Amino acid sequence: MKKNKLTPRIIKRIFILGGIIFTLILSTFCYHNFSFYQKAKRKVNIQKARLLKLEKDMESMRTSLKKYEEEKKKFSQLLFKERDIPGFLRKISSFAKESGVKIVNMKTKHFREVEMMEIKKNVSQVARKKLSSEKEKETITLSYLPINIEVEGKFGSLVNFLIYLEKYRQLLSLADIKISRKKYPILKCKFVLKIYSLKEAKNKKR
Structure with a gap:
């Protein structure tokens, strides 16, 4: 081997x-x-x-x-704070004097709620890759204090007074303005002045 x-x-x-x-x-x-x-x-x-x-x-x-x-x-x-309101009412009287307007009546009411509808569009994908949109509404609330004001004066004076108010630095709006003749050349003007605040409204009636 x-x-x-x-x-x-x-x-x-x-x-x-x-x-x-x-x-x-x-x-x-x-x-x-x-x-x-x-x-x-x-x-x-x-x-x-x-x-x-x-x-x-x-x-x-x-x-x-x-x-x-x-x-x-x-x-x-x-926006107005509650402590701003008395001072603003005094300024209204001051604006009236500067404009040559006489305040006949000025009355504040209760705070009321403002509702603004904000619409959000949500787009979702559905069958067959088609898109459809849905609208979802949300309510955003503010409060406003309505002040009923009645003044008298000449046309130019009334215009200047309203311009004074509209140019005020804080948020406000004029509504329901009604002008009527009293005795020429004096006119009577009634309107609602709304000043806005973050204070919660207790009275929701308009």
Whole structure:
């Protein structure tokens, strides 16, 4: 029986075969590790993108909140506070004197509620990729104090008096203006002056 001898040729083949096997094992190991690295990298990139979007959303929210606070402050400055009302009534008398108008009657009533309909359009996707819109109504309320005013004066004086009121720095409006002749050139003017406030209305009757 012949014994197999490790000849240089056989040894060379063994080394070549071992190198091939080692290369295959190393390649498989590297492939799995590279695949794992790629998956991990994708997850990290997704997390980074989400984090970046979150930071942008937070920054946008902070900007919107700041803008809202600024607009709220500006709007509140346009509205009357309860302590402003007596001083404003005195200014009405002052405006009348400056305009050459006589105040015959001035009577305040209770605060009333103002309703403004704000319509929001919500667009939703329906079957067959057709778009339909829905209108959702929300009620925003303010309060106003109606002041019934009756004055007398010449036409030009009445116009100047009404312009004085309309140009006042705080929010107000004139309604139900009625002008009638008293004795030429004197005219009689009746109207309702509404001054607006954030005070809650207790009387909802108009």
